[in-house]
Amino acid sequence: MLIGVDFGGTAVKAGLVDGGEVVRSTSTATRLDRGPTEILDAIASTVLALTPKPEAVGVAIPGEVNSEGRCWRLANVPGFEDVSIGEELSKRLSCPIAVENDATTAALGEQLYGHGRQHPSFLMVTLGTGVGGGLVIGQQLYPGSNGFAAEIGHNNVDSSADAPVCACGQRGCIEAFAGTKALLRRFAELGGTATEVLPISVSARRGEEAGKKTFEMMGRALGKGLAVIQNVLDLNAIVFSGGISASFDLIEQHIRAGLRENVFGKPPGEVPLLVSELGERAGVIGAAHLTTL
Numbered sequence: 001m002l003i004g005v006d007f008g009g010t011a012v013k014a015g016l017v018d019g020g021e022v023v024r025s026t027s028t029a030t031r032l033d034r035g036p037t038e039i040l041d042a043i044a045s046t047v048l049a050l051t052p053k054p055e056a057v058g059v060a061i062p063g064e065v066n067s068e069g070r071c072w073r074l075a076n077v078p079g080f081e082d083v084s085i086g087e088e089l090s091k092r093l094s095c096p097i098a099v100e101n102d103a104t105t106a107a108l109g110e111q112l113y114g115h116g117r118q119h120p121s122f123l124m125v126t127l128g129t130g131v132g133g134g135l136v137i138g139q140q141l142y143p144g145s146n147g148f149a150a151e152i153g154h155n156n157v158d159s160s161a162d163a164p165v166c167a168c169g170q171r172g173c174i175e176a177f178a179g180t181k182a183l184l185r186r187f188a189e190l191g192g193t194a195t196e197v198l199p200i201s202v203s204a205r206r207g208e209e210a211g212k213k214t215f216e217m218m219g220r221a222l223g224k225g226l227a228v229i230q231n232v233l234d235l236n237a238i239v240f241s242g243g244i245s246a247s248f249d250l251i252e253q254h255i256r257a258g259l260r261e262n263v264f265g266k267p268p269g270e271v272p273l274l275v276s277e278l279g280e281r282a283g284v285i286g287a288a289h290l291t292t293l
Contacts, residue, residue, distance in 0.1 A: 001017065002016070002018070002289065003016060003051065003055075003057045004060070004283070004285060004286065004287030004289070005046065005047060005059045006060045007030070007043060007062065008128065009074075010030055011028065011030055012029075013027040013284055015050070015284040015285075016051070019113070020112065020113030020114075020278070021285075022285065025284065026046055027046065028042055032077060035079050036080050036083050036088075040089060040092065043059070044089060053094075053095075059085065059086075059099045060106070061074065061080075061085060061102060062074050062076060062077060062101075062130060063077070063080065064101055064148050065086075065100060067147070069098075070082065070087075071099075072147070072148075075175075076129050098287075100143060100286075101151075102126060102283055103124055104134035104149070105290060106126055106241050106278075106282040106286050107136050107286065108136075108290065109284075109287075110122070110276055113278060113285060114282070115276070119237040119239075120139045121136060121137050121138055121139075121233070122235055122237040122238065123136075123229055123237075124240075124241060124276070125239065125241070126240075127241070127245050128179075128243045130175050131179050132153055133149075141293075152174060152225055153173060154166065154173045154174070155173065156173060157173070158172035158176075158177070159172055164182065167181070178218045180196075180197060183197055183214055186217050187203070187210055190214065192208075201215075212250075215251045215254065216254050219250075219253070220257065222251070222255045223258015224258045224262050226238060227261070227263045230268035234267075236271070236272070237271060237273075239275070240273070240276065241276035241282050243280070248275050252273055259271070
């Protein structure tokens, strides 16, 4: 049985995976106030809670990593610059470790057991603490030559001097409009009060302006950024996953409007916009299957 780990900005999730099913799972909170050593210890402990002697483990991380498992950086988890995550976890778990970007990993899961079975070329967009992307072209996972492929969250959609600052340090990134912190900031600016996304969704479903305008901001930024991807790749579909995708019905029309306004030709703007068939399981399932590639 395969083992997958989805290491995110809020939680570390691990699961025993059989095909497209998570047979057993466990999780622990990500302690952002701890350094890489303690976080890696926590990841290892989460795996060992599933099995005392793992044969191989696939790990999805919220950032860029090369083919040797060395991390470039994690925009929302400080201290991981140039950390050899694969090597460090291998020491702790005494088994081979495969490491990949979380959105790329989710795209692998979707390719094998979700919408990828009908759509040979698609972009996976992960919506949560950050905004990530994973790319499948012609039924082939494409992480890029350095692990940076489809990193859409840090594409610029607002070049104005007062554009919001992103966690990566730049201004005007998609993530600065569509990540969790961005939604909480905008909701507060509009008079709302929330510490998580759910109250914003509730507000929008009630028809309140604060909730509706917050999701409009998110959707328009995503649509503008995704139009660039469509102009280049003309994909069969765009698939959304991550916690905020539970509110996809509140942002879909705004994404579509942004696409239509910014694509070069009409057909790319009508690309199917889909919610992941695997949902929250996509990261763990995809991570487990990294060990089979």
